[in-house]
Amino acid sequence: MSEKTVKYFLIFVGALFLFTMLILPLTLVAFEAFAKGYDAYIAAISEPFSQKALYLTIEATIIAVVLNTAFGLASAWLLTKYDFSGKTVLGSLIDLPFAISPVVAGLFFIMLFGRLSPFYPILSEYEIAVVFAVPGIILATIFVTFPFITRELVPIMETQGRAEEEAAATMGASGFTIFRKVTLPNIKWGLLYGIILCAARAMGEFGAVSVVSGHIRGKTNTLPLHIEILYNEYNFTASFAVASILVFLAIIILVLRNAVEWRAERSGKYGL
């Protein structure tokens, strides 16, 4: 086969795969969502439980992204700017949520904060509900998404080294000034990319959240859980309508991701 044939063959295979695995299902979601007309669609997504699920998803996503950004920056900084024993162990531990099934992660939190936990008497005395409540959902979301930002930042910060920070330090810049003026501008595109990946994963998280949630409608249901419940009730139109919200959010994220990638590439030409 000539180079050209190979090229077009690969393009064909890629396009076919994308069509069957991505385009077709997405179109079907849209079709199903509008199967009973526009009014039914609006009714399904404006129904209070759906609205509540959307808010909870957004709440969990925002909190997870904010905390993971702080954690990701701190851990990437630690892993790249300092030398200490156990550094590789810490690096692997940070990757743990990637390796562990989200369901198992959910069970961790049940064991840690549920009725079987040694802390349970204290928690119940102060009436702190973690499991089967919003805090548990947020914790589970944070857990499954926390490696994203660190993993995005570590390679960037590693190649950049410490010299620029040291240069700023010899000129009398404080730690905060160094971070704001030197480190942050150098990593901003990587950081933004990490945040976007983290947000996308946080919104779609199902496994771990499903275990700790308890599926209380209007209270501890996130969008993915709500979709499942509606689906299990044979309420297909509503289920797909709510699913379309997630798809819509995913498309926004995709656009953002591409914009960031494009900007990062452009600034990369100047080594920014």
Place this chain on the structure above:
Amino acid sequence: MAYEVELKNINKHFGDFKASDNINFGVKKGRLIGLLGPSGSGKTTVLRMIAGLETPDSGDIFIAGQRVNDITPGKRGIGFVFQNYALFRHMTVWENIAFGLNVKKEDKEVIKKRVAELAELIGLSKFTDRYPMQLSGGQRQRVAFARALAPSPGLLLLDEPFAAIDAKVRKELRSWLRDTIHKLGVTSIFVTHDQDEAVEVADDIIITNKGRVEQAGTPAEIYQKPLTPFVADFIGESVHISDYTIFKGFEEEGEDHPGIIRPEFIDIGIDEKEILMPLSSERGVVKGTYFRGSNVEVEIEVKGVILRGNRSLEKPPLKKGDKVFALIHRIYSFSGGKTAVIENKSKRKEYVII
């Protein structure tokens, strides 16, 4: 005269590796010092400890008479030029140079004036809007230099300042840097592994090896009177001799007479007329000749030992297998663990006659 920078009994380990082994030296105000040593000799560590980027395990560092061990890098009044420049990549040349002044919250007008002045000094006034990636290696180096100088430090530290620059630009930059530093009169210490660079640029050279200071002095002193075998070997081009007493004019009693001979210590002549003292000369055979641009390096075998000498291009060329006379003027002797310069006996006799 008091020292501008002084290191007293400095020790530093990295794990099991001893980077600094009881380092002591002083640098006088306004001098340009070259810290010279092979890779891993601990020279960069010394520089980084002076800057405060590393902390010594023990010992004291003084800058301008003040003990600075517990003072942060930013308060030591130093400027540091990093090996790969470490320019802020997302800032323009102008912003890079202005950084130190902005950190000190200098007056806007003062900053403007100072940055323009430094851009002029480094000859990059037209490039102040550029980013580091848009500059050549030599230009980046000069920006790094200007940035370090902007807050008017009392001490300038440069880590391998010419290592990442190609050979031709390096030569120009060396003399430019030396002249500029002398013009400004700022006390400076630079680290290098290149002896030519140290000899050419520095007022004084400090030679480090295995975390210790081997010798400190002017380039001429170090070249003419090496105090340790390491220095004699490291500076200049050297051929090791396990026993120099086999050569004419260097006969001595006893054992253990190792030494080194440099190319410039040997005269090589094709016949008796070309050599000053044929009777004191050794006979040798040419093993090879290497064109070195301004002269020819000749490798000869004398009494089973390979020696190297230089020969002027003006003299008749030698070829492999030629029988030649070789007059050895002097030898660095390491006999008994001490270094000494030994002149050829026949030359000493002539002095007596005169």
